[in-house]
Amino acid sequence: MHKTSWMTSDILGRLNANAGMLLLRSLWEYCPEHMFIVRVEGPADFVIEAMNSTRQAMLGDETACIGKRIEQLLPPPMCHGVIANLHRCAECGSPIRYEEKGGYVDRHGACQQGHWQTLLVPITNQEGRVTHLFGVSRDMSQLPEQPVGASPESKEFERRVHERTAELVAANEHLTHLATHDCLTDTYNRRYLQELAELELRRASRYEQSLCLMMLDIDYFKKINDSEGHLAGDEALRCVAHTILATVRECDLVGRYGGDEFLILMPETTADGAREIAERLRRTLTQTSRFTVSIGIACLAPTDHFVVDLIHRADTMLLQAKRNGRNRIECAA
Known part of the structure; x- marks a missing residue:
């Protein structure tokens, strides 16, 4: 268990308050999904406070990522979209879901492409102010393929689900493009x-x-x-x-x-x-x-x-x- 990364975050440290929270701690350490916590320092200023082992495996170890801002870890224009969604979650104070595609530089310095579905949840203090955001990201490019021996019915159902998902993703990307671009020149609005x-x-x-x-x-x-x-x-x-x-x-x-x-x-x-x-x-x-x-x-x-x-x-x-x-x-x- 990565005790060092665990103790770097005061928020995560609170999970040790009672034995009933050990399950959450185990989920944090062993969950295959990318999990992270960012600190809200301003409307567009977000600092990595903690990340689980899966996230560290993607971007780098704790010393390379903890305490850094989003724009220091992700290249433009990907960081712009991530920051915009973090700002949206902090501003509305409610959980949001979004999808993103883009490239990033992994811990070995290699350029990688990814496709993620992310859930962001705001964390508030006693005064009700959003101080942190908790995120869970699923790497869609790493989903397991159809198991051998699956029935034709399940394969057909899976195919339809994938088709519908692709249509929804395409529609969402199209709407996002319309909301951010000038329709005549295709530059940003x-x-x-x-x-x-x-x-x-x-x-x-x-x-x-x-x-x-x-x-x-x-x-x-x-x-x-x-x-x-x-x-x-x-x-x-x-x-x-x-x-x-x-x-x-x-x-x-x-x-x-x-x-x-x-x-x-x-x-x-x-x-x-x-x-x-x-x-x-x-x-x-x-x-x-x-x-x-x-x-x-x-x-x-x-x-x-x-x-x-x-x-x-x-x-x-x-x-x-x-x-x-x-x-x-x-x-x-």
């Missing part, structure tokens, strides 16, 4: 982009990492709508969005902010790096389409506490780019 951006800003501030935000819009977009119609305007938006997604890095967050304005959040990026990406995007659009864009760039400053601070400065730079002739880039000092 404004609300979801700002949620993700706030998480990245907190992470960058905490670890003193660079972060840049780019705001751009399509030059003379109103003229396109007025002279060629809104269908032409929609095509311009799709063309620019497609070029953005094909140009930026996988870790960058792209969303439609409103009208013909797009935001691109670039983690761990300096002003020079952001300008290089912006110039590549501007040049690609000029060479491959009839559209041009004006771009404003802002970099994270010590006084920035919210994403809106970055957005305001990037917007100011965007206006300056338009006043200076359009189809150009301006970056805040």
